[in-house]
Amino acid sequence: AQSVTQLDSHVSVSEGTPVLLRCNYSSSYSPSLFWYVQHPNKGLQLLLKYTSAATLVKGINGFEAEFKKSETSFHLTKPSAHMSDAAEYFCVVIFMDTGRRALTFGSGTRLQVQP
Amino acid sequence: DGGITQSPKYLFRKEGQNVTLSCEQNLNHDAMYWYRQDPGQGLRLIYYSQIVNDFQKGDIAEGYSVSREKKESFPLTVTSAQKNPTAFYLCASSWGDSGTEAFFGQGTRLTVV
Numbered sequence: 001a002q003s004v005t006q007l008d009s010h011v012s013v014s015e016g017t018p019v020l021l022r023c024n025y026s027s028s029y030s031p032s033l034f035w036y037v038q039h040p041n042k043g044l045q046l047l048l049k050y051t052s053a054a055t056l057v058k059g060i061n062g063f064e065a066e067f068k069k070s071e072t073s074f075h076l077t078k079p080s081a082h083m084s085d086a087a088e089y090f091c092v093v094i095f096m097d098t099g100r101r102a103l104t105f106g107s108g109t110r111l112q113v114q115p
Numbered sequence: 116d117g118g119i120t121q122s123p124k125y126l127f128r129k130e131g132q133n134v135t136l137s138c139e140q141n142l143n144h145d146a147m148y149w150y151r152q153d154p155g156q157g158l159r160l161i162y163y164s165q166i167v168n169d170f171q172k173g174d175i176a177e178g179y180s181v182s183r184e185k186k187e188s189f190p191l192t193v194t195s196a197q198k199n200p201t202a203f204y205l206c207a208s209s210w211g212d213s214g215t216e217a218f219f220g221q222g223t224r225l226t227v228v
Binding site for chain 2: 009032034036041042043044045046049090100101102103104105106107108
């Protein structure tokens with residue numbers, strides 16, 4: 001079955017240190033991949049997307065993600081965390097081998113940034 | 116401003132009553148979606164529509180109904196058959212082409228008492 005797995009439900013970092021949020025998916029085909037961010041009681045904002053161009057994708061607010069097909073991973077990174085990065089982050093996939101073009105969400109990772 | 120408007124932001128209903136959540140978009144997107152969000156579970160797809168006058172069930176459609184009579188509107192009705200309706204509901208839209216991202220509204224928090 002096709003699925004999206006975010007390996008950490010909570011991540012806590014200190015301000016100024018690197019951020020790593022992990023995501024794996026299961027699919028035989030190369031999917032479209034996204035990271036979204038959600039601040040409390042708000043809608044979702046697109047951080048970045050991978051759609052079969054460069055495997056290293058740059059997004060907003062200094063975030064990056066690398067698509068590794070051999071590992072079926074799409075981990076999100078940022079070199080230096082800022083207090084304003086505290087939010088919930090979702091790895092999202094469109095599985096291209098199905099007729100359904102709706103987004104499938106991971107369960108989310110809550111990022112805490114300590115001063 | 117182009118975007119997706121969900122209304123109301125907060126909604127309270129008594130158990131056993133049907134309630135309709137509004138979603139309007141002016142992005143000229145073909146596809147629209149409804150998701151439900153519960154703590155610790157990510158977003159789960161309720162219904163989606165790729166084109167006007169057509170829609171499909173998502174993963175948790177039981178107890179919900181939708182209509183797509185206009186391209187810009189995709190209202191969601193939470194019926195009395197939905198056993199646990201209290202949740203945060205998010206509407207989204209996209210071009211519907213392969214691999215394109217979706218844009219989200221600000222959500223409606225429904226509380227059933």
